[in-house]
Amino acid sequence: MPDRRLPPGWVAAAYLGHLPSIVGLLVAGALATARPDVWPGPAAWLVLGPFLAFRLVDPWYERLTTRFAIDDQALTLRTGLLHRRIRSVRWQDVRAVDVVTPWGHRALGLVRITVAQAGDDDTRMRIPAADATTRAEVLRRAEPHLRTTAREPAGPADAEQRSTDADAPAPGELLYRASVTDLLLASLVFGQFAVAGAAAAAALWELIDTLGLASTAIAAVEGGPLTAAAGAAALILAVGGGLTVLKYWSFEVRATAAGQLSIRYGLVEDNDRRVGAEGIAGVSLRQNPLEMLLGRVRLGLLTADSAAQLGTNLLLPSLPRSTVTRVLGRVLGDTAPPVDLGGRAALPRSLASAILVVAPAGGLLALLLSRGLAPWASISLALVALLLADRLARFAASTLRFDPARTSLSLSIRHIDAQQRTVLASAVHAVSSASALGRPVLVRAHYFAGAPRTLTSARFRIEEVTQLRSCAAHGSRQALLERIARRRASPR
Amino acid sequence: MPRMSPSATAGSIAARARPRGEADRIGTSIEPPRDGAPGEHGLAPEALRYANILTSLSLGAVAVGGAAAVLLLVQDPGWRLAALIAMVVLPVAGAALDLLVLNPIQVRSSSYTATIDFVYIARGRWVRRTVLIATSQILNVETAQGPILRALDVVKVRLTCIADVEAIVPLTPAAAEALRAVVMDAQRVDDA
Numbered sequence: 001m002p003d004r005r006l007p008p009g010w011v012a013a014a015y016l017g018h019l020p021s022i023v024g025l026l027v028a029g030a031l032a033t034a035r036p037d038v039w040p041g042p043a044a045w046l047v048l049g050p051f052l053a054f055r056l057v058d059p060w061y062e063r064l065t066t067r068f069a070i071d072d073q074a075l076t077l078r079t080g081l082l083h084r085r086i087r088s089v090r091w092q093d094v095r096a097v098d099v100v101t102p103w104g105h106r107a108l109g110l111v112r113i114t115v116a117q118a119g120d121d122d123t124r125m126r127i128p129a130a131d132a133t134t135r136a137e138v139l140r141r142a143e144p145h146l147r148t149t150a151r152e153p154a155g156p157a158d159a160e161q162r163s164t165d166a167d168a169p170a171p172g173e174l175l176y177r178a179s180v181t182d183l184l185l186a187s188l189v190f191g192q193f194a195v196a197g198a199a200a201a202a203a204l205w206e207l208i209d210t211l212g213l214a215s216t217a218i219a220a221v222e223g224g225p226l227t228a229a230a231g232a233a234a235l236i237l238a239v240g241g242g243l244t245v246l247k248y249w250s251f252e253v254r255a256t257a258a259g260q261l262s263i264r265y266g267l268v269e270d271n272d273r274r275v276g277a278e279g280i281a282g283v284s285l286r287q288n289p290l291e292m293l294l295g296r297v298r299l300g301l302l303t304a305d306s307a308a309q310l311g312t313n314l315l316l317p318s319l320p321r322s323t324v325t326r327v328l329g330r331v332l333g334d335t336a337p338p339v340d341l342g343g344r345a346a347l348p349r350s351l352a353s354a355i356l357v358v359a360p361a362g363g364l365l366a367l368l369l370s371r372g373l374a375p376w377a378s379i380s381l382a383l384v385a386l387l388l389a390d391r392l393a394r395f396a397a398s399t400l401r402f403d404p405a406r407t408s409l410s411l412s413i414r415h416i417d418a419q420q421r422t423v424l425a426s427a428v429h430a431v432s433s434a435s436a437l438g439r440p441v442l443v444r445a446h447y448f449a450g451a452p453r454t455l456t457s458a459r460f461r462i463e464e465v466t467q468l469r470s471c472a473a474h475g476s477r478q479a480l481l482e483r484i485a486r487r488r489a490s491p492r
Numbered sequence: 493m494p495r496m497s498p499s500a501t502a503g504s505i506a507a508r509a510r511p512r513g514e515a516d517r518i519g520t521s522i523e524p525p526r527d528g529a530p531g532e533h534g535l536a537p538e539a540l541r542y543a544n545i546l547t548s549l550s551l552g553a554v555a556v557g558g559a560a561a562v563l564l565l566v567q568d569p570g571w572r573l574a575a576l577i578a579m580v581v582l583p584v585a586g587a588a589l590d591l592l593v594l595n596p597i598q599v600r601s602s603s604y605t606a607t608i609d610f611v612y613i614a615r616g617r618w619v620r621r622t623v624l625i626a627t628s629q630i631l632n633v634e635t636a637q638g639p640i641l642r643a644l645d646v647v648k649v650r651l652t653c654i655a656d657v658e659a660i661v662p663l664t665p666a667a668a669e670a671l672r673a674v675v676m677d678a679q680r681v682d683d684a
Binding site for chain 2: 428429430431432433434435436437438440446447448452454462465466469470472473474
């Protein structure tokens with residue numbers, strides 16, 4: 001039975017970490033109480049009170065009910081009081097380890113550890129707070145099962161000693177470190193600025209409104225609605241960019257001495273994610289028209305536990321093609337796919353695709369409006385046509401290729417943007433196909449990256465599909481056998 | 493497509509599934525069939541009867557439901573008679589097409605191959621669908637038997653994996669057990 005408790009500093013760390021939220025709730029409650037004439041008045045406590053109580057009680061509840069055990073075989077976690085739950089994950093099944101240091105934890109020398117097996121939440125085990133000894137112990141147990149490329153890492157292979165030092169930078173070869181410009185660019189490319197910036201701007205406006213200063217603020221904006229809109233856009237851009245830089249500060253990727261891939265970032269909250277080779281199903285490469293012009297590429301990892309992007313598996317926000325090629329080679333070794341998204345030469349195709357998608361919808365909109373259909377109905381139908389045309393054109397522009405030398409499968413989509421998703425044959429679980437009157441018309445490769453996913457295309461070479469099927473059947477088994485060999489070789 | 497008796501089919505798969513040492517299981521593996529090619533094993537001999545029973549039941553239900561709807565909803569005697577005839581003729585014609593042409597083709601064109609490396613399933617003649625699953629990636633083999641299958645002494649086998657794979661139905665219990673044994677044998681490599 002698990003018998004180790006969360007460290008004594010956990011409750012203080014949780015309170016510290018949630019301090020902005022607790023203070024925000026108290027301030028909101030105080031304002032609501034002070035302004036009974038403004039809806040909802042003191043009744044706001046009906047909503048704020050339970051949130052505040054949860055924030056105050058939850059750390060104690062977790063401290064009292066969470067127990068864990070670490071042994072040679074597995075990590076075991078027991079949670080809950082009335083609905084008690086005991087879960088174990090074998091070290092050999094671990095695909096990624098996340099060590100996060102929120103600022104509340106940092107003040108007390110603690111970290112939060114998440115051990116991931118596959119994509120589902122049920123397969124993730126989270127220790128809310130762990131001291132340096134526990135962190136070192138988890139990494140030491142997991143590291144033999146988190147191996148990356150066939151190439152030897154550049155640094156000395158003294159993983160155990162390094163991993164015991166919680167404050168040391170990620171050891172091994174530095175593959176990439178993002179500059180502030182890179183992060184700002186990433187914020188724009190991913191739309192982070194829109195999400196974070198708009199939310200922050202909305203919160204600011206809510207606060208101004210609550211304080212009764214909304215009319216004053218509107219009056220203060222001279223120059224009419226255009227100036228106000230430009231000001232709001234600038235505010236969203238600045239706040240969004242600033243938040244992205246703050247969150248992903250010092251974003252760096254390393255091939256660690258223990259042979260894993262380490263992604264580390266964060267100023268207020270330090271995140272250290274380690275992924276092993278068995279967890280990597282493939283990579284995704286993307287270029288939007290702007291990146292085609294600038295010769296930049298975005299690289300993402302498809303790992304067994306997640307296919308999410310920035311902050312989990314994204315390696316390069318948007319970097320020169322040569323850098324992406326170098327990192328890919330380091331991460332995947334001989335199986336690294338060539339970075340061939342077209343670059344500037346793909347711009348005419350991108351433009352043609354955009355016209356192909358937009359023109360029918362525009363024509364439909366003009367036709368419907370000229371026939372006297374209501375504008376909202378015309379716009380809705382045109383939007384549906386736009387989406388349909390985009391999906392059809394994207395599917396028609398998809399090509400599936402199998403590379404026997406690298407034993408990897410790539411789906412290239414040359415549309416308005418250029419995409420390439422490459423999956424290792426050993427990660428392909430199944431290959432399905434359809435043919436009409438003896439002619440192959442559709443092929444689909446199934447793989448797992450956080451959830452069941454597929455590469456589907458109507459454009460392929462049947463002889464390559466035959467090679468893929470053979471490789472998927474034998475390669476998958478080979479991967480199993482290699483895992484057995486490693487398991488036998490690794491210390492229990 | 494090579495045809496075998498159920499016992500021969502079960503026996504040939506079971507021979508591959510025989511519990512052996514890990515080295516034996518690694519053994520020689522065969523290449524997957526080319527795309528669209530038939531698998532080694534067909535469905536149970538009762539497959540055509542099963543398909544015909546399903547067709548008769550479903551089209552019978554459509555005919556009865558349709559006739560009831562016509563009697564309730566259509567008041568005009570002329571239209572009612574025409575609709576009743578249509579509701580009987582169309583399902584009967586559909587059933588005849590299914591029973592005489594489509595079901596035999598569907599049964600003949602359905603086949604599978606199971607090895608320790610892969611499970612291959614092929615279906616359809618004019619529109620042919622195939623799926624090849626790496627055996628080590630199959631999570632579970634589910635065997636089910638409803639009242640019709642039980643009456644015919646056959647079972648439905650569903651392979652659980654990340655892809656959505658149609659059930660293989662019907663198989664003889666021996667063939668289903670042999671298929672399960674092949675998959676489980678491959679899984680044991682993982683637990684070795």
